[in-house]
Amino acid sequence: MTTQQDAAVEVTFQGLTFTVQPRGGGPPLELLKGLSGAVRSGRCLAIMGASGAGKTTLLDVLAGHDYSGTVGGKVLVNGRPRRLKAFLRISSYVQQRDVLMAAATVREAITTAALLKLPRAMPATEKRARVDGVLADMELEGCQHTLIGDELQNMKGISGGQRRRVSVGIELVKQPQVLFLDEPTSGLDSEMAVSMMETLLRLARGGRSVCLSIHQPNSIITGMFDDFMLLVGGRAAYAGPWSGAVDLFASAGFPCPQYRNPTDHFLSVLRDAEATDAVVACQTAAAPALVELPSMDDGEGKPGGKGKEADEEAGLAGVAHNKGGALEVGGSRAWSAHAAGDAAPAAVEAERPRVPFAFQTAVLSVRMLRNWGRNPMMLAAEAVQYLFLALFVGLVYLQLSDSVETGVPDRLSSLWFVLAILSFTPSYTAMVSWDSERLLVRRETGQGMYRPAAWFAAKTLTLLPVSVAQTTTFAVITYWMVGYAADAGRFFVYVALLNMFQLTSETLGLLCALCTSRSTYAVILLTFVLLVLMTFTGFLVTAIPPYFGWIKWASYLNYTYAAMVNNEFKGVTFYSAADVVVPGADLVPSAVNNGLGVLANGMAALGLMVATRLTAFLVLLIMHRLKKI
Numbered sequence: 001m002t003t004q005q006d007a008a009v010e011v012t013f014q015g016l017t018f019t020v021q022p023r024g025g026g027p028p029l030e031l032l033k034g035l036s037g038a039v040r041s042g043r044c045l046a047i048m049g050a051s052g053a054g055k056t057t058l059l060d061v062l063a064g065h066d067y068s069g070t071v072g073g074k075v076l077v078n079g080r081p082r083r084l085k086a087f088l089r090i091s092s093y094v095q096q097r098d099v100l101m102a103a104a105t106v107r108e109a110i111t112t113a114a115l116l117k118l119p120r121a122m123p124a125t126e127k128r129a130r131v132d133g134v135l136a137d138m139e140l141e142g143c144q145h146t147l148i149g150d151e152l153q154n155m156k157g158i159s160g161g162q163r164r165r166v167s168v169g170i171e172l173v174k175q176p177q178v179l180f181l182d183e184p185t186s187g188l189d190s191e192m193a194v195s196m197m198e199t200l201l202r203l204a205r206g207g208r209s210v211c212l213s214i215h216q217p218n219s220i221i222t223g224m225f226d227d228f229m230l231l232v233g234g235r236a237a238y239a240g241p242w243s244g245a246v247d248l249f250a251s252a253g254f255p256c257p258q259y260r261n262p263t264d265h266f267l268s269v270l271r272d273a274e275a276t277d278a279v280v281a282c283q284t285a286a287a288p289a290l291v292e293l294p295s296m297d298d299g300e301g302k303p304g305g306k307g308k309e310a311d312e313e314a315g316l317a318g319v320a321h322n323k324g325g326a327l328e329v330g331g332s333r334a335w336s337a338h339a340a341g342d343a344a345p346a347a348v349e350a351e352r353p354r355v356p357f358a359f360q361t362a363v364l365s366v367r368m369l370r371n372w373g374r375n376p377m378m379l380a381a382e383a384v385q386y387l388f389l390a391l392f393v394g395l396v397y398l399q400l401s402d403s404v405e406t407g408v409p410d411r412l413s414s415l416w417f418v419l420a421i422l423s424f425t426p427s428y429t430a431m432v433s434w435d436s437e438r439l440l441v442r443r444e445t446g447q448g449m450y451r452p453a454a455w456f457a458a459k460t461l462t463l464l465p466v467s468v469a470q471t472t473t474f475a476v477i478t479y480w481m482v483g484y485a486a487d488a489g490r491f492f493v494y495v496a497l498l499n500m501f502q503l504t505s506e507t508l509g510l511l512c513a514l515c516t517s518r519s520t521y522a523v524i525l526l527t528f529v530l531l532v533l534m535t536f537t538g539f540l541v542t543a544i545p546p547y548f549g550w551i552k553w554a555s556y557l558n559y560t561y562a563a564m565v566n567n568e569f570k571g572v573t574f575y576s577a578a579d580v581v582v583p584g585a586d587l588v589p590s591a592v593n594n595g596l597g598v599l600a601n602g603m604a605a606l607g608l609m610v611a612t613r614l615t616a617f618l619v620l621l622i623m624h625r626l627k628k629i
């Protein structure tokens with residue numbers, strides 16, 4: 001893959017601070033304390049530090065990832081204040097955790113990314129060439145047709161190292177000029193870690209700017225670093241070319257013993273607070289020379305990087321300086337006002353790929369269908385579940401009589417039982433399904449790979465036929481085994497009511513899952529909601545207390561049950577023990593009869609189905625907006 005030299009992008013940061021307000025109250029926490037450095041084109045910056053030193057935080061801030069805190073200081077792109085939207089188009093951030101769809105092959109995963117991230121207008125052959133290029137770059141050609149898999153799902157797949165490469169590959173399809181990676185080698189054995197580093201270094205040499213955090217690198221890996229940043233408690237113990245790190249520690253009074261991996265030495269020195277202060281002081285004193293901020297400083301007439309205070313002063317005063325003919329205004333507030341648009345390099349203004357909504361939906365639908373195709377057992381298990389439950393109900397209430405004494409109460413309870421099954425089964429399935437997709441949807445929609453609405457549309461489109469098939473099978477078996485009124489019209493009403501009911505339950509499950517941050521809460525919420533709605537159908541309690549009376553009117557169970565009971569009883573006759581003929585309509589309990597006919601109740605159920613679906617959609621959009629998916 002090639003990157004034009006003129007598209008080179010350098011990211012520099014000065015006096016970068018990051019402050020969060022702790023949840024439990026108390027003073028604000030400064031997680032990054034005035035960091036300065038540069039991610040250069042064609043080079044690889046490695047950020048190291050003990051766990052909790054702030055590596056991920058720094059990457060989040062540099063990559064412009066969502067964070068909840070206050071950023072201070074400057075981030076500059078090619079010497080100009082970073083404009084986040086444009087920057088996100090030319091940069092990629094590979095987070096530490098691989099979130100991949102298990103049931104896709106390596107090639108499919110990268111192709112999906114290409115289809116969604118590259119402009120729709122790009123010819124298919126070109127997209128395919130991109131995918132081939134990425135597979136070659138990431139050395140994934142050998143396993144391109146292997147399933148990604150997931151150990152947790154007991155699905156065999158590619159190795160951990162290959163998973164990391166797929167995660168990087170997915171980001172590479174858009175050919176980012178800047179690549180951020182959070183611990184790309186963690187969890188890999190040393191050989192795979194070295195080979196991953198080699199790959200990343202090759203990408204850097206191809207003209208990209210690579211910035212990665214790293215934990216416990218071995219000496220082969222440290223030998224590949226171009227630039228190095230050592231963090232300790234949010235401060236920089238070192239920032240500059242890798243070659244200067246050992247000298248800095250030596251000049252601070254901590255020479256690296258011979259035959260020792262310098263990074264081990266650094267970390268062991270930094271374990272001591274006093275030694276840390278000494279190194280940081282030494283680094284701060286040497287900073288301008290080491291950080292060596294590039295050309296952007298030339299215009300200011302000051303050599304090298306500046307301390308935090310100097311930078312803030314410049315920022316607050318809105319100092320204007322000239323660089324390459326374009327007027328620049330310093331200071332975070334004034335950034336958006338500068339005139340970068342016309343003078344910025346082409347790369348920074350790269351066109352955002354425009355993939356139409358319908359295309360996004362189609363790509364996602366194909367992926368969802370493929371997911372089912374690859375997990376036939378999942379689909380089969382669900383089908384068997386509905387089949388067994390239908391047979392169970394059928395056998396329990398097999399061929400009900402038309403006697404007033406037994407046939408009537410058993411009809412009422414069997415219909416109620418059918419609804420109980422169709423409220424819990426689909427809703428729990430929907431909840432579990434969301435749980436398995438949540439992280440993937442979060443990552444992908446967070447990156448703007450597709451709109452949440454496209455995911456929702458694809459989900460609806462692919463799930464609908466399956467749901468209808470399942471429910472209709474369930475309805476046919478239960479209807480004829482139980483022996484409800486042998487009448488085509490009534491049968492079709494029953495099928496339609498059950499289908500609407502099942503879809504509402506499914507949506508309710510999704511809704512509860514969307515409203516909660518984890519599945520444990522979702523189960524609690526869903527169970528509570530269903531039990532409450534179920535209580536007030538007129539079957540479990542006849543004299544509903546007035547303060548709960550309103551629930552009945554909000555319950556899709558109430559409308560569906562009333563419609564089903566009326567559909568079954570009205571216009572049919574039953575016989576009492578003394579052979580007295582009783583019209584079915586007289587046998588509908590008044591608590592069940594809500595005063596609406598079959599049609600009106602059906603319409604109400606339909607309305608609630610649509611309303612629930614819309615609510616779930618809105619909640620998805622809101623959660624996406626709030627970054628809470």
Ligand SMILES: Nc1ncnc2c1ncn2[C@@H]1O[C@H](COP(=O)(O)OP(=O)(O)O)[C@@H](O)[C@H]1O
Nearest residue numbers: 020022031049050051052053054055056057058
């Ligand atoms: N939102 C937050 N609120 C409070 N503390 C945080 C928050 N995010 C990170 N931290 C803390 O900041 C420090 C740096 O975290 P992180 O950047 O994840 O470290 P690293 O990636 O180097 O292991 C840790 O001590 C962590 O507990």
Ligand SMILES: [Mg+2]
Nearest residue numbers: 055056057182
């Ligand atoms: Mg981290």
